[in-house]
Amino acid sequence: xxxxxxxxxxxxxxxxxxxxxxxxxxxxxxxxxxxxxxxxxxxxxxxxxxxxxxxxxxxxxxxxxxxxxxxxxxxxxxxxxxxxxxxxxxxxxxxxxxxxxxxxxxxxxxxxxxxxxxxxxxxxxxxxxxxxxxxxxxxxxxxxxxxxxxxxxxxxxxxxxxxxxxxxxxxxxxxxxxxxxxxxxxxxxxxxxxxxxxxxxxxxxxxxxxxxxxxxxxxxxxxxxxxxxxxxxxxxxxxxxxxxxxxxxxxxx
Ligand SMILES: [Zn+2]
Numbered sequence: 648x649x650x651x652x653x654x655x656x657x658x659x660x661x662x663x664x665x666x667x668x669x670x671x672x673x674x675x676x677x678x679x680x681x682x683x684x685x686x687x688x689x690x691x692x693x694x695x696x697x698x699x700x701x702x703x704x705x706x707x708x709x710x711x712x713x714x715x716x717x718x719x720x721x722x723x724x725x726x727x728x729x730x731x732x733x734x735x736x737x738x739x740x741x742x743x744x745x746x747x748x749x750x751x752x753x754x755x756x757x758x759x760x761x762x763x764x765x766x767x768x769x770x771x772x773x774x775x776x777x778x779x780x781x782x783x784x785x786x787x788x789x790x791x792x793x794x795x796x797x798x799x800x801x802x803x804x805x806x807x808x809x810x811x812x813x814x815x816x817x818x819x820x821x822x823x824x825x826x827x828x829x830x831x832x833x834x835x836x837x838x839x840x841x842x843x844x845x846x847x848x849x850x851x852x853x854x855x856x857x858x859x860x861x862x863x864x865x866x867x868x869x870x871x872x873x874x875x876x877x878x879x880x881x882x883x884x885x886x887x888x889x890x891x892x893x894x895x896x897x898x899x900x
Contacts, residue, residue, distance in 0.1 A: 674770070676850060683730045698786070704742055722851065723850075770791035
């Protein structure tokens with residue numbers, strides 16, 4: 648198995664094509680945009696799948712569900728572009744109502760078969776309690792479950808939903824893992840931290856300067872003070888080609 652699967656490994660792996668499947672318009676910028684920006688900078692082609700358009704996400708009475716959803720889609724597009732992602736697929740499920748249904752699984756299968764990513768970055772369906780102050784959002788958990796169920800094994804099975812496109816096997820699932828006990832790998836985002844912060848700032852309806860500065864602290868915490876980082880648990884569904892892995896870049900904390 649690849650070196651990246653040992654605990655606490657730094658990786659410089661760059662996939663050719665990747666997809667990020669998330670619940671809300673700003674999830675990618677809070678979680679993984681530093682890695683995304685790094686990958687696209689080095690030639691990778693990425694697609695965002697946003698399951699909801701965050702149409703419950705405001706206290707401002709000037710907005711309706713329709714107008715806040717449309718507004719947040721614009722914010723998402725700007726943030727994606729800033730990180731080098733040109734394609735954003737909006738599924739427009741209602742904010743706060745996502746369940747890991749067969750319908751959602753099929754939506755993900757259709758998009759995986761359409762875009763054929765080598766790597767899917769996913770939300771962790773198993774995370775309920777985060778520290779002692781945050782219970783993970785049900786949409787995040789539902790999206791994580793449906794993502795895993797779409798990838799393993801349905802998207803790769805030609806007899807399952809042939810109407811959704813040609814079967815495609817995702818090689819690796821990178822589960823966004825904020826907690827040390829779950830993470831196996833970290834990505835140094837020194838070169839893209841500013842892009843990540845600028846991308847988060849695109850979500851003007853949601854975040855202010857305090858939040859943007861806070862994610863910089865999270866990134867340094869993830870990198871144990873050595874470098875700003877994002878952490879993942881990588882599931883290797885296909886063995887990585889030896890030539891792609893650069894053992895010299897992999898080092899322990
Ligand atoms: Zn979210």
